[in-house]
Amino acid sequence: MADSNPSPRADRVGRTDRTLGSRQLAAMLPDPAGARPAYRHLAQAISELILDGRIALHVKLPAERELATALSTSRATITAVYDLLRESGYAHSRQGSGTWTALPEGRTPRGVTRLLGPQDTAIDLARAAPGLPEQTLIDALVQVTPQLAEHAHTPGYHPYGLPELRAAIAGRFTQRGLATVPEQILVTSGAQHALTLVMGLLFRPGDRVMVENPSYPNALEAMRRARLRTVSVPVTDTGWDIEIIESTLRQAVPQLAYLMPDFHNPTGCLMPEHERVRILRAAQRSGAWLVIDETLADLALDVPAPPPFASHAAPGGTGQVITIGSMSKTHWGGLRIGWLRAPARLVTELAGQRVATDMGGSVLDQLLALALLARSGELLPPRLEQMRLQRAALAEALTEHIPRWTWQPPPGGLSLWVDLGEPVASALAERAMDYGVRIESGAYFATDPGIFEQRLRIPYTTPPDTLREAVRRIATALADGLSPSSTTRRPHWVA
CATH class of the missing domain: 3.40.640.10 (Type I PLP-dependent aspartate aminotransferase-like (Major domain))
Structure with missing residues (x-):
């Protein structure tokens, strides 16, 4: 749990390797003009980045004036952002030391919660991780x-x-x-x-x-x-x-x-x-x-x-x-x-x-x-044959239910890298949760923000019937209608 006082390490303000630059943070955030009120939109995005681990804990955030300039917004907006982060426990400040990231009381980093696996009946396509026969x-x-x-x-x-x-x-x-x-x-x-x-x-x-x-x-x-x-x-x-x-x-x-x-x-x-x-x-x-x-x-x-x-x-x-x-x-x-x-x-x-x-x-x-x-000579061949059958089942289900999606059949591995034809992957991943499917946008695999929004990685590590049902649910979620800006959801953890 986060302590109410700044970390001793956070007080070492001379350590530039614990400071997040204004341009670096701005590149990770949505356009503040894209939603109202802008300060809540930005504070939510920063808190998501902290939970996801993409902004580390006990890191000094940019000065308000510098971040406002980098985002082309007012200093008052950034002041409101930092105030909201402090109120919600995602940041703390000390006079003369700046504002530092923190983990709120009772919250768990998503990397930890994702490792624990699904806590409900949702079909998990976020992790390409096969099980071991009992x-x-x-x-x-x-x-x-x-x-x-x-x-x-x-x-x-x-x-x-x-x-x-x-x-x-x-x-x-x-x-x-x-x-x-x-x-x-x-x-x-x-x-x-x-x-x-x-x-x-x-x-x-x-x-x-x-x-x-x-x-x-x-x-x-x-x-x-x-x-x-x-x-x-x-x-x-x-x-x-x-x-x-x-x-x-x-x-x-x-x-x-x-x-x-x-x-x-x-x-x-x-x-x-x-x-x-x-x-x-x-x-x-x-x-x-x-x-x-x-x-x-x-x-x-x-x-x-x-x-x-x-x-x-x-x-x-x-x-x-x-x-x-x-x-x-x-x-x-x-x-x-x-x-x-x-x-x-x-x-x-x-x-x-x-x-x-x-x-x-x-x-x-x-x-x-x-x-x-x-x-291995005994165990691996049936494992590979199982993967071939599951890959075929996934490809057939996608062709049947979402024929406009495309992909190159991989000669090995555990997943398809599917092209959706439009940048709606994050929006679709968010909507699919409502239909009982966990999946991550291709943006999570990108080295830079804002790309691979037209891609999904879909593992074929679950049984054929489960894959068919997952695709059917994703197709239903897609039929509800999506737009590229319908969500600012950020990915969590995948294997």
Whole structure:
């Protein structure tokens, strides 16, 4: 809960990295001329951004005069906005210290509430996260129980990960075409944890990071919280523009490039081999670190599973390539098992970084992961066939109920990136809630505000009958009539 007094950290007004610039905030807000009264409209938008985490807590808001200028409105309007934010608990002030963001008493950040999942009967299409068959989990628990009993006689701390799990993950990389030893593997609490560790060790506020647009929202949020400056490169229905990527690496000189070349989330695109080679060469010339997210690489539905991105590097050329992955999409997010592959020395440094936060992952979860990975040849094919059937059911339902929508069938992954033909995605997502469907606008996957309002990401991770019913409800909501300005709803959290 938010304390009524300013955070001690908030009092350090000399720290410019805790100050939100007026132009930066203005770019995130709607036009104040678009609704009346304007001050309530703006205060609501700022409170939504705070709950969503897009404006961090304990951050100093711009001075009233500066924000008024950036929004082309009166200072009196901004004064009223800040007054309302303070009254509702989303801000606090201290004489001479400015106005700082806060979390109101009794409110929970939406990233937390969304992780808890639906609390009602709504169909959840906001998260592309498959479940794990109950019997599979029971069998794995029975299998690992004796092993867990053996570990009970040890301290249980494994900052690098269980040695046998590191060896198994290294073996999988080697089988896929990238020779790897266990010393190059760090087991993490999911791919997001791996990315956060890398950013915390290698990069500092203000460093540039090249990201795809659209991209994975939680990765973008982690970069915002690390106060990195994003430089975006487009991913369209036909894939990546490699010349733009090469130009960005050459001219913007980012310290980091974060890419999802394997069934990209949300577009589903698969990067061709020759384009991977060009990116590796361009990154090597620029000196940028490459973080390659392979979370979806095993979910190949219509093509063979791709080899690791780093396997296309010239001999000895993988020194600045970090590969991250997890079991969240192929098995179950509840395991919280991920990993990264990097040079052995960097893995040692990252292990030191993670000790400051969690000292090591759950032994039970790692034993379960080891058991499930050993059965991948048995478990993955039926999972892929299930996804093909669900993808077909979703496509058929969309064609039947909303034939004017279009999409490119993805060769793998977990969702369709659907073009609605008009910028009504946020309005439709808001209306769909009234019909019992949770879904997020394409705008949530954008690196910059105001784009992808004509897109929806629709996962096919639920049974066919559920998908058909969800599409029927969305079509009914759409038939009610929407306009692009009918809502200012902002997205929450997706997987």
